[in-house]
Amino acid sequence: MNTTSLHQPRFQQLKGLRALALGLAISFAAPAFADNLPDVQRLIKQGQYPQALEKVDAYLSNKPKDAQGRFLKGLIYTEMNKPVDAIAVFTKLTEDYPELPEPYNNLAVLYAQQKQYDKARTALEMAIRTHPSYAIAYENLGDVYAKLASQAYDKALQLDNSNPATQNKLALIRDLITTSGKGNVKPSMPVAAAPTPTPAPIAATPVAPLAAKPTPTVAPTASIVTTTPGAAATTQNKPIEAKPATAVAAAVAPASTAPVAARTDAVQEDIARAITAWANAWSRKDMRAYLGAYASDFNTPKGVARKAWEAEREDRIAGKSGKISVNVDEPTISINGDKATAKFRQHYKAGSLDSSTTKTLVFVRSGSKWLIKEENAR
Amino acid sequence: MLGRKLVFIVLASCLAASVLARQPEKQAHSAAHHPATNSTPAAATPSRVPVSVSDSGPEAQLATIFREIESNQLNHALELTEALLRQHPNYRLANLIKGDLLLARRGPIQTFGAMSGAPADKVADLRAEAIVRLKGYREKPQANFVPRYLLQMPADQRYAIVVDTKRSRLYVYENDVANGGRPRFIADYYVTQGKLGAEKVSEGDKKTPIGVYHVTSNLSRAKLGDLYGNGAYPLNYPNEWDKRQGRNGSGIWLHGTPSDTYARPPRASDGCVVLTNQDLDAVAKNLQVGSTPVIISNSIEWLSLDDWSKERSELNKTIDAWRADWESRDTERFLRHYSKRFKSSDQNFDEFAAQKKQVNTSKEWIKVRLNNMSVFRNPGKEEMVVVTFDQDYRSNNLNNQMKKRQYWLREDGKWKIFYEGSA
Numbered sequence: 001m002n003t004t005s006l007h008q009p010r011f012q013q014l015k016g017l018r019a020l021a022l023g024l025a026i027s028f029a030a031p032a033f034a035d036n037l038p039d040v041q042r043l044i045k046q047g048q049y050p051q052a053l054e055k056v057d058a059y060l061s062n063k064p065k066d067a068q069g070r071f072l073k074g075l076i077y078t079e080m081n082k083p084v085d086a087i088a089v090f091t092k093l094t095e096d097y098p099e100l101p102e103p104y105n106n107l108a109v110l111y112a113q114q115k116q117y118d119k120a121r122t123a124l125e126m127a128i129r130t131h132p133s134y135a136i137a138y139e140n141l142g143d144v145y146a147k148l149a150s151q152a153y154d155k156a157l158q159l160d161n162s163n164p165a166t167q168n169k170l171a172l173i174r175d176l177i178t179t180s181g182k183g184n185v186k187p188s189m190p191v192a193a194a195p196t197p198t199p200a201p202i203a204a205t206p207v208a209p210l211a212a213k214p215t216p217t218v219a220p221t222a223s224i225v226t227t228t229p230g231a232a233a234t235t236q237n238k239p240i241e242a243k244p245a246t247a248v249a250a251a252v253a254p255a256s257t258a259p260v261a262a263r264t265d266a267v268q269e270d271i272a273r274a275i276t277a278w279a280n281a282w283s284r285k286d287m288r289a290y291l292g293a294y295a296s297d298f299n300t301p302k303g304v305a306r307k308a309w310e311a312e313r314e315d316r317i318a319g320k321s322g323k324i325s326v327n328v329d330e331p332t333i334s335i336n337g338d339k340a341t342a343k344f345r346q347h348y349k350a351g352s353l354d355s356s357t358t359k360t361l362v363f364v365r366s367g368s369k370w371l372i373k374e375e376n377a378r
Numbered sequence: 379m380l381g382r383k384l385v386f387i388v389l390a391s392c393l394a395a396s397v398l399a400r401q402p403e404k405q406a407h408s409a410a411h412h413p414a415t416n417s418t419p420a421a422a423t424p425s426r427v428p429v430s431v432s433d434s435g436p437e438a439q440l441a442t443i444f445r446e447i448e449s450n451q452l453n454h455a456l457e458l459t460e461a462l463l464r465q466h467p468n469y470r471l472a473n474l475i476k477g478d479l480l481l482a483r484r485g486p487i488q489t490f491g492a493m494s495g496a497p498a499d500k501v502a503d504l505r506a507e508a509i510v511r512l513k514g515y516r517e518k519p520q521a522n523f524v525p526r527y528l529l530q531m532p533a534d535q536r537y538a539i540v541v542d543t544k545r546s547r548l549y550v551y552e553n554d555v556a557n558g559g560r561p562r563f564i565a566d567y568y569v570t571q572g573k574l575g576a577e578k579v580s581e582g583d584k585k586t587p588i589g590v591y592h593v594t595s596n597l598s599r600a601k602l603g604d605l606y607g608n609g610a611y612p613l614n615y616p617n618e619w620d621k622r623q624g625r626n627g628s629g630i631w632l633h634g635t636p637s638d639t640y641a642r643p644p645r646a647s648d649g650c651v652v653l654t655n656q657d658l659d660a661v662a663k664n665l666q667v668g669s670t671p672v673i674i675s676n677s678i679e680w681l682s683l684d685d686w687s688k689e690r691s692e693l694n695k696t697i698d699a700w701r702a703d704w705e706s707r708d709t710e711r712f713l714r715h716y717s718k719r720f721k722s723s724d725q726n727f728d729e730f731a732a733q734k735k736q737v738n739t740s741k742e743w744i745k746v747r748l749n750n751m752s753v754f755r756n757p758g759k760e761e762m763v764v765v766t767f768d769q770d771y772r773s774n775n776l777n778n779q780m781k782k783r784q785y786w787l788r789e790d791g792k793w794k795i796f797y798e799g800s801a
Binding site for chain 2: 152158
């Protein structure tokens with residue numbers, strides 16, 4: 001499955017696009033539509049969006065209903081930063097091919113970019129309704145839920161959410177691999193094309209009621225100590241035993257190791273994205289985003305005051321004339337609960353200075369985000 | 379995944395369980411019982427409840443939401459929460475629950491208000507609101523118990539208001555004239571009180587006073603800042619009793635809620651009693667400026683109807699004895715009804731006694747009639763009642779009509795007048 005993140009600058013998407021082109025080469029091996037869609041693909045890969053658009057329009061003038069062509073057109077609009085046009089294309093696709101999950105997913109990505117998280121959520125839930133095992137849609141939905149939760153908390157707790165790092169992490173889907181043979185699109189390798197059978201977390205499935213068989217054997221009791229000093233006047237601070245309700249047993253039934261593995265992968269991706277975002281913010285001298293990548297309790301070098309450290313970074317980054325370029329190699333990430341350590345080669349270029357170092361970033365989870373707690377170079 | 383479900387169930391249980399701990403406070407007075415209804419345990423109804431909205435406050439919806447969470451119907455709980463938010467978009471508590479339910483879809487959550495870095499004080503406020511609202515919903519007053527304070531209302535008095543600061547609840551009672559003037563429960567509402575609770579003593583102590591008050595005027599929305607919401611009804615704090623106790627301060631009002639929130643936390647005002655705007659509008663319909671009593675208690679004492687009748691007739695007899703002894707022109711008998719600590723606005727007991735003796739020498743006959751009498755017991759440690767009536771006084775050389783208010787205090791087992799004056 002080819003995915004990439006919209007928030008990454010174009011050049012970073014090349015890797016993803018190459019994989020995408022490959023995937024499509026298989027899909028479009030059938031002579032029936034060897035027309036010019038591969039050309040469109042190639043042009044997209046080269047970043048020649050106006051030309052790609054021209055080609056795809058020509059293609060669609062003969063086959064106006066064609067799902068794959070229209071899907072690519074939606075992608076091109078997305079790449080050209082024309083969200084309104086892209087939304088129109090994908091919306092129409094969902095109407096004509098309601099069984100395809102990809103247009104829903106991409107609609108959600110576009111809505112999320114515009115901070116219309118309720119619409120994004122609806123679209124993703126539709127994608128999952130049509131394809132209950134669609135892993136990317138689940139991951140995206142998880143992010144949308146986190147966004148919606150954060151909005152709800154802002155309203156509940158009157159937080160001023162002027163968080164600079166509100167970037168979109170939703171993954172755009174770049175091909176129609178789950179197509180079910182409607183229209184012109186016939187996946188030539190149905191087995192290979194089947195979505196990775198990642199069992200989705202059941203709580204995220206709005207359509208799947210918790211019908212799992214209650215296994216009455218496991219009936220754990222848990223206790224929690226309510227510790228809210230502010231509410232002490234009306235609350236007794238005592239442990240309260242949870243009822244071993246059948247619901248708990250039901251929740252045990254579908255548990256398997258697979259979702260855990262899937263989650264770890266998702267976390268790995270989250271952290272990889274956080275590293276990319278951090279390097280990109282540095283490169284474009286975006287101090288808000290750059291400093292926003294650090295946890296509020298970041299261990300500053302030699303323990304200097306946070307303000308002093310920020311001032312020093314500001315001076316070294318925003319205060320530097322000329323271009324800065326920070327690139328990172330594939331990181332090695334180890335995760336331990338809400339803490340993760342990422343090790344990678346960092347390539348830094350500014351003016352005549354060109355250096356490569358091994359860097360270790362220690363991340364901590366803060367809500368839906370991973371923030372840098374420690375930074376070490378060697 | 380197990381962790382997530384479990385945590386959420388525990389979460390709901392810890393809210394629900396503290397709510398279900400019935401009759402938690404031991405009543406100080408032996409005659410008083412708390413008529414807490416034996417509510418159905420939350421998890422007893424496993425059937426799904428349709429998404430519905432109600433105008434009678436969010437308690438019923440919140441109760442359903444927490445029940446759904448307990449029975450692990452998280453999706454349905456979220457639907458219900460979103461329905462509640464469509465009704466009251468700036469309802470902070472519902473937004474918090476929504477945030478938790480969404481976050482729980484993504485991963486295990488640890489606590490109520492699970493967002494990392496959530497300000498603990500604000501979460502605690504919302505949690506406290508959830509607890510008192512659910513408690514209020516599950517423990518409606520029983521029909522055969524009445525607040526001890528509402529002993530007698532005049533016939534033209536249609537409603538009375540009783541506030542329970544411990545429960546953050548305001549109760550509206552109707553004067554059921556057809557049933558011998560017995561108070562009949564109409565509705566109850568969530569209220570906010572002073573930041574530092576009840577028993578106001580002095581200016582700026584951020585507490586809500588305890589006592590028998592009435593609404594003195596009606597300030598319309600146009601004259602007020604947004605803080606007061608849909609309107610404000612000033613109360614007559616400090617009353618004569620308060621002043622005698624050395625209490626001061628001012629500006630204790632019944633009022634609405636600012637536009638940026640549906641409700642305020644249980645303890646948030648500077649001493650005012652605050653309702654949501656929709657609840658204020660409902661209560662305001664029943665407020666008669668100058669007469670509707672607003673009795674604020676720490677924790678309402680409830681009487682069975684039998685005990686209530688007994689207490690009421692005992693006081694009626696006492697007051698009538700005072701009236702009859704006045705007519706008797708026997709000054710000593712009359713003065714037995716007055717406390718040695720008596721004070722009117724301009725006389726102490728000795729001055730008052732001397733004047734009565736002197737006046738009585740010129741009287742050949744006296745007729746006193748008391749009409750439209752109200753008798754309200756003052757909440758609190760002292761046994762005190764506030765008696766108000768239209769007094770029709772006739773005698774051979776003077777006729778006088780006035781509205782009078784008396785404070786009767788029980789001293790050594792006997793009711794004595796502690797203060798009287800025109801009302």
